[in-house]
Amino acid sequence: MVLFSSLTPVIIALMCVCLAALWSSKRKARRDRKVGTEDRVNSKPWADLRVDEAGSFLNDEPEVQHIPYSSQRYSEDEMIRRANEFYQLMNARRSVRFISEEAVPREVIDSIIRTAGTAPSGAHTEPWTFVVVQDPETKHQIREIIEEEEEVNYKKRMGKKWVSDLKQMRTHWIKPYLDTAPYLILVFKQIYGILPTGKKTHYYNEISVSISCGILLAALQNAGLVTVTTTPLNCGPRVRVLLGRPENEKLLLLLPVGYPAKDATVPDFKRKPLDEIMVSV
Amino acid sequence: MVLFSSLTPVIIALMCVCLAALWSSKRKARRDRKVGTEDRVNSKPWADLRVDEAGSFLNDEPEVQHIPYSSQRYSEDEMIRRANEFYQLMNARRSVRFISEEAVPREVIDSIIRTAGTAPSGAHTEPWTFVVVQDPETKHQIREIIEEEEEVNYKKRMGKKWVSDLKQMRTHWIKPYLDTAPYLILVFKQIYGILPTGKKTHYYNEISVSISCGILLAALQNAGLVTVTTTPLNCGPRVRVLLGRPENEKLLLLLPVGYPAKDATVPDFKRKPLDEIMVSV
Numbered sequence: 288m289v290l291f292s293s294l295t296p297v298i299i300a301l302m303c304v305c306l307a308a309l310w311s312s313k314r315k316a317r318r319d320r321k322v323g324t325e326d327r328v329n330s331k332p333w334a335d336l337r338v339d340e341a342g343s344f345l346n347d348e349p350e351v352q353h354i355p356y357s358s359q360r361y362s363e364d365e366m367i368r369r370a371n372e373f374y375q376l377m378n379a380r381r382s383v384r385f386i387s388e389e390a391v392p393r394e395v396i397d398s399i400i401r402t403a404g405t406a407p408s409g410a411h412t413e414p415w416t417f418v419v420v421q422d423p424e425t426k427h428q429i430r431e432i433i434e435e436e437e438e439v440n441y442k443k444r445m446g447k448k449w450v451s452d453l454k455q456m457r458t459h460w461i462k463p464y465l466d467t468a469p470y471l472i473l474v475f476k477q478i479y480g481i482l483p484t485g486k487k488t489h490y491y492n493e494i495s496v497s498i499s500c501g502i503l504l505a506a507l508q509n510a511g512l513v514t515v516t517t518t519p520l521n522c523g524p525r526v527r528v529l530l531g532r533p534e535n536e537k538l539l540l541l542l543p544v545g546y547p548a549k550d551a552t553v554p555d556f557k558r559k560p561l562d563e564i565m566v567s568v
Numbered sequence: 569m570v571l572f573s574s575l576t577p578v579i580i581a582l583m584c585v586c587l588a589a590l591w592s593s594k595r596k597a598r599r600d601r602k603v604g605t606e607d608r609v610n611s612k613p614w615a616d617l618r619v620d621e622a623g624s625f626l627n628d629e630p631e632v633q634h635i636p637y638s639s640q641r642y643s644e645d646e647m648i649r650r651a652n653e654f655y656q657l658m659n660a661r662r663s664v665r666f667i668s669e670e671a672v673p674r675e676v677i678d679s680i681i682r683t684a685g686t687a688p689s690g691a692h693t694e695p696w697t698f699v700v701v702q703d704p705e706t707k708h709q710i711r712e713i714i715e716e717e718e719e720v721n722y723k724k725r726m727g728k729k730w731v732s733d734l735k736q737m738r739t740h741w742i743k744p745y746l747d748t749a750p751y752l753i754l755v756f757k758q759i760y761g762i763l764p765t766g767k768k769t770h771y772y773n774e775i776s777v778s779i780s781c782g783i784l785l786a787a788l789q790n791a792g793l794v795t796v797t798t799t800p801l802n803c804g805p806r807v808r809v810l811l812g813r814p815e816n817e818k819l820l821l822l823l824p825v826g827y828p829a830k831d832a833t834v835p836d837f838k839r840k841p842l843d844e845i846m847v848s849v
Contacts, residue, residue, distance in 0.1 A: 351835040351836055351837060352835070352836045353833040353834065353835055353836065354833060354834060354835075354836045355831075355832070355833055356662055356664055356666075356828055356832040356833055356834040357828065357832075358660070358664075358792060358794055358827075358828050359660065359792050360792055360827070361791070361792045363673050363676075366672075366673065366676045366791045366792055366793075367673060367675050367676055367679070369790055369791055369792075370675075370676045370679035370680055370683070370787065370790070370791045371679050373679075373683055373786075373787055373790045373791075374679050374680075374682050374683040374686075374787070377683045377686040377783060377787070378682075378683070378686045379639070379640065380686060381637060382688050383637055383639075385637075391647075392644050392647065392648060394648050394651075395644075395647045395648055395651045397842060397846070398648070398651035398652050398654075398655050399651055399655075400842065400845065400846045401655050401659075401842050402651070402654055402655040402658050402659070403845075404839060404840060404842070404845045405655070405658040405659045405661060405839065406782060406785070407663050407785070407796075407797045409799075411835075411837050413839065413840050413845065415845055416845060416846075416847060417845055417846045417847070418846075418847045418848075418849060419846060419847070419848050419849070420849045421848065421849065422849050425849050491799055493774070493775070493778075494774070494778045494799065494820070494821075497774070497775045497778030497779050497781075497782065498778050498779070498781050498782040498785065498797070499782060500778075500779050500782060501687060501778065501779040501780060501781060501782015501783045501784075501785070501786070502658060502782045502783070502785065502786050503782075504687070504688070504779065504782070504783065505654075505782070505783050505786040506651065506654055506655070506658070509650055509651070509654045510642070510647045510650055510651045510654075511639060511640050511641055511642045511647055511650075512647075513639055515688075516688045516779070518690075518772055518775065530847070530849060532847075539775070540775075546639075546641070547637055547638065547639050550636075551636070551637040551638070552634040552635060552636055552637055553634065553635060553637040554632040554633070554634055554635075554692075555632055555633045555634065555635045556632060556692050558685060558686065558694065559685060559694050561678060561681065561682050561685070564681065564684075564685045564694065564696055564697060564698055565678070565681045565697075565698045565699075565700060566697060566698070566699045566700070566811070566813075567699075567700050567702065568699060568700070568701045568702065568703050568706050568811060
């Protein structure tokens with residue numbers, strides 16, 4: 288007892304330390320959560336930046352020479368004509384979920400992937416891998432993975448509102464086009480590159496790969512092929528392993544590609560008029 | 569003293585409680601940070617999903633009718649020819665940082681923005697706003713904001729490796745093209761929509777807007793115009809306020825658009841060959 292009483296001041300001091308530590312640690316937790324939220328709002332770029340600052344990535348690009356650039360120059364009338372024709376072509380594009388099993392020349396697909404590969408990318412890292420699946424067995428295995436996960440998504444993960452938003456597109460977890468489409472193009476983003484010297488930062492890799500998919504969609508439409516731009520929720524890891532892709536690649540999009548089925552339908556959507564998407568200053 | 573000693577057991581009990589709380593709160597902090605990391609790795613879609621589950625967003629889309637779909641069908645030879653021609657056109661595209669001040673017909677720009685607006689988007693939310701800046705004063709104010717922030721980025725935020733990666737492109741924080749280009753296209757992603765009934769979830773908004781930018785780049789190239797795809801780090805909030813855009817819009821990309829300058833140069837990059845970007849199964 289005497290021992291305790293003589294220790295009491297020490298004990299009280301210790302308590303104060305604990306309380307202080309507890310309080311500051313709670314504040315830190317709040318701060319961490321706050322940063323987390325900003326990440327989601329301000330989008331990916333910071334992720335790369337943070338990685339870079341962490342110093343765990345090495346880049347060893349050589350200095351690159353600069354060369355003169357000149358481009359094809361059209362008359363103003365020609366520009367206007369070309370711009371309007373390209374708009375007409377792209378405006379005819381729709382996301383089509385009913386794809387014919389009819390064969391499509393492989394040469395066309397190769398050319399379209401080459402075209403997607405002309406996209407710009409952060410620090411010219413070209414952080415994309417396009418896996419073109421033609422093998423029926425593999426297509427079916429992909430379908431099984433996606434339908435399993437999608438059923439869970441619809442029933443458990445997505446919440447009523449999302450499901451009701453998708454209802455109008457008649458999307459659900461049964462996806463026959465994954466078997467019928469002659470090609471599945473699985474688009475992977477490389478979240479970092481691998482060099483002999485170590486890992487290489489891929490700045491803005493998700494934005495870069497998405498931009499290349501925009502060019503890919505334009506190329507498909509230009510060739511008279513259809514697709515639907517899908518983001519298989521939660522299927523990435525299993526599909527990556529199935530296709531034997533390395534850990535630095537993450538599945539971003541899956542595009543079933545082919546001719547539209549004879550009985551194909553699309554939701555009767557209208558697009559926003561120009562004055563709803565453009566602001567002039 | 570007697571009082572203290574009689575209180576000692578209580579004090580010790582309190583200390584234990586503090587220590588336990590401290591420990592569990594530290595663990596929670598660790599857990600929060602871990603989740604944050606997974607967010608960055610697994611990419612944005614979950615952000616939307618989380619928002620949706622949080623139930624703070626309302627969607628009230630009407631059921632949409634489905635209509636028959638048919639597309640332009642080309643012969644196989646025609647498809648191959650069109651695919652290769654489009655590849656040649658897109659492969660001639662380069663990111664150009666030297667832009668002529670020569671005027672470009674506004675009609676062409678409008679048509680190109682219309683074309684970008686044909687992109688697919690999560691649940692057809694069309695979550696994009698394209699601000700086309702032609703006013704010299706506003707262009708210069710944007711340049712001032714960007715050069716201020718970029719200087720800080722290069723000197724403080726980016727870290728040596730990123731700066732050295734960018735060196736080969738001779739990018740730095742002095743960006744004359746922001747004054748000289750006849751148009752600046754500022755691409756905003758709408759992280760949510762606004763309805764009379766409340767907020768509307770914009771699923772995959774960053775991926776959707778990036779895809780539309782890919783189509784926009786294709787349209788610019790098709791018209792014989794050049795740009796450079798820039799992601800002004802940290803400038804978003806100030807530029808958003810300058811342009812009077814609402815809080816649900818975040819700056820994603822800034823594209824200076826025009827004809828290339830007479831003395832324009834580009835880094836002598838090569839693109840990866842097909843077998844480095846495509847895998848066939």
